[in-house]
Amino acid sequence: xxxxxxxxxxxxVLHLELGARLVPFAGYEMPVQYPLGVxxxxxxxxxxxxxxxxxxxxxxxxHGAGAARALEALVPxxxxxxxxxxxxxxxxxxxxxxxxxxxxVANAGEYLFLVVNAGCxxxxxxxxxxxxxxxxxxxxxxxxxALLALQGPKAAQVLGRLAPEVQAMTFMQFASVRLLGVDCYxxxxxxxxxxxxxxxxxxxxxxxxxxxxxxEPEVKPVGLGARDSLRxxxxxxxxxxxxxxxxxxxxxxxxxxxxxxxxxxxxRAGGFPGAGRxxxxxxxxxxxxxxxxxxxxxxxxxxxxPIVNAxxxxxxxxxxxxxxxxxxGPLAIGYVQNAHAALDSEVFAVVRGKWVPMRVVxxxxxxxxxxxx
Numbered sequence: 595x596x597x598x599x600x601x602x603x604x605x606x607v608l609h610l611e612l613g614a615r616l617v618p619f620a621g622y623e624m625p626v627q628y629p630l631g632v633x634x635x636x637x638x639x640x641x642x643x644x645x646x647x648x649x650x651x652x653x654x655x656x657h658g659a660g661a662a663r664a665l666e667a668l669v670p671x672x673x674x675x676x677x678x679x680x681x682x683x684x685x686x687x688x689x690x691x692x693x694x695x696x697x698x699v700a701n702a703g704e705y706l707f708l709v710v711n712a713g714c715x716x717x718x719x720x721x722x723x724x725x726x727x728x729x730x731x732x733x734x735x736x737x738x739x740a741l742l743a744l745q746g747p748k749a750a751q752v753l754g755r756l757a758p759e760v761q762a763m764t765f766m767q768f769a770s771v772r773l774l775g776v777d778c779y780x781x782x783x784x785x786x787x788x789x790x791x792x793x794x795x796x797x798x799x800x801x802x803x804x805x806x807x808x809x810e811p812e813v814k815p816v817g818l819g820a821r822d823s824l825r826x827x828x829x830x831x832x833x834x835x836x837x838x839x840x841x842x843x844x845x846x847x848x849x850x851x852x853x854x855x856x857x858x859x860x861x862r863a864g865g866f867p868g869a870g871r872x873x874x875x876x877x878x879x880x881x882x883x884x885x886x887x888x889x890x891x892x893x894x895x896x897x898x899x900p901i902v903n904a905x906x907x908x909x910x911x912x913x914x915x916x917x918x919x920x921x922x923g924p925l926a927i928g929y930v931q932n933a934h935a936a937l938d939s940e941v942f943a944v945v946r947g948k949w950v951p952m953r954v955v956x957x958x959x960x961x962x963x964x965x966x967x
Contacts, residue, residue, distance in 0.1 A: 603649035604740045604797040605804055612815050620712035622650040625817040632819035636919045639786055639824060643746035644816035645807050652715025653739050653794055654722065656706040658730030665699065665706060668725055670843060670866045672853035676701045681768045681781050683851050685843055686721060691868030692839035693846065694721065696831065700768035700781060707768070707779060709741070709792070711833045740800035745790030747963065748812040753791055756806065760791065765964040774803060785821065787828025787962040826925060827918045829886060829957025835897060836884060836913045836927055842868070844875035845929070847884040852876070882910060883935050886957035887926040893950045895926045895943040902942050909934050912943060920960045930954070
């Protein structure tokens with residue numbers, strides 16, 4: 595795709611003004627870093643507050659009394675009993691149990707509010723219309739709303755200056771909030787492992803709100819480079835890399851996201867695409883699974899790197915990897931055969947013909963600091 599064909603977010607002019615280095619990402623021209631640089635942007639988010647443009651993500655509303663029941667038929671998650679003012683992590687699955695996309699679902703009372711991945715949003719919208727169109731209204735907000743993420747330990751203090759009520763919100767709460775006189779949707783959540791908020795704002799007000807947040811002394815703009823290193827340290831999956839249609843939620847170590855009521859002994863067991871395979875794997879186990887990997891030498895281990903055992907047999911591959919600025923060393927996520935997936939198992943990454951020893955570790959690599967009240 596040429597630069598002329600790349601889509602631009604509503605904050606594009608601001609990125610240019612701030613001196614961002616722009617790169618193609620999910621069909622958009624997105625800031626990978628600003629003059630501060632990836633390392634300092636990462637550390638600033640951990641220490642104060644970083645502002646991310648995530649407007650490339652897809653925002654969708656589902657209207658109608660049947661929306662929750664209809665959506666629940668597409669995900670292995672409890673949507674019917676999701677309380678008003680809360681959001682939940684979910685996954686669209688296919689008939690083989692593969693993950694079509696992962697998403698956030700919030701109950702706003704009069705409607706459900708969904709945020710889906712940028713690279714999947716058109717197919718997700720079509721998927722929802724095809725399966726839910728008869729039960730509820732599916733409303734795309736792709737062109738009408740932008741999405742900002744304010745992340746870091748000072749995020750609540752900063753956003754609280756515009757709307758004091760957001761400081762009382764806890765992790766995964768969702769609310770309609772007026773910011774600068776504009777109706778916004780705010781959730782206390784994010785993709786960095788830090789406390790923070792995601793803010794849905796009408797496109798025509800996005801730059802104004804971003805400028806107001808950036809005017810606060812604690813806030814710096816942060817690009818995709820630091821977003822990736824932050825989420826990797828937090829042990830969070832990236833769709834299309836750490837999971838996709840070839841992996842099930844159980845193989846992706848996302849079994850925790852399958853709600854209790856949807857599991858084998860639950861009151862609404864199954865009833866979602868691929869339920870037989872997914873619930874069977876929960877009972878019987880899987881051949882390979884996603885794990886955290888800590889390289890024992892200061893060698894970056896990148897996506898696609900083969901993983902072998904001491905007998906030189908290929909037992910898996912790396913799906914995400916790089917350097918963790920807060921961790922102070924390299925880190926990776928990948929899939930290994932179940933026999934090698936136990937904590938502290940030693941495996942090896944083959945990097946340009948060199949064997950790099952790695953240890954299977956628990957994620958997150960850096961403690962998460964969500965605000966739970």
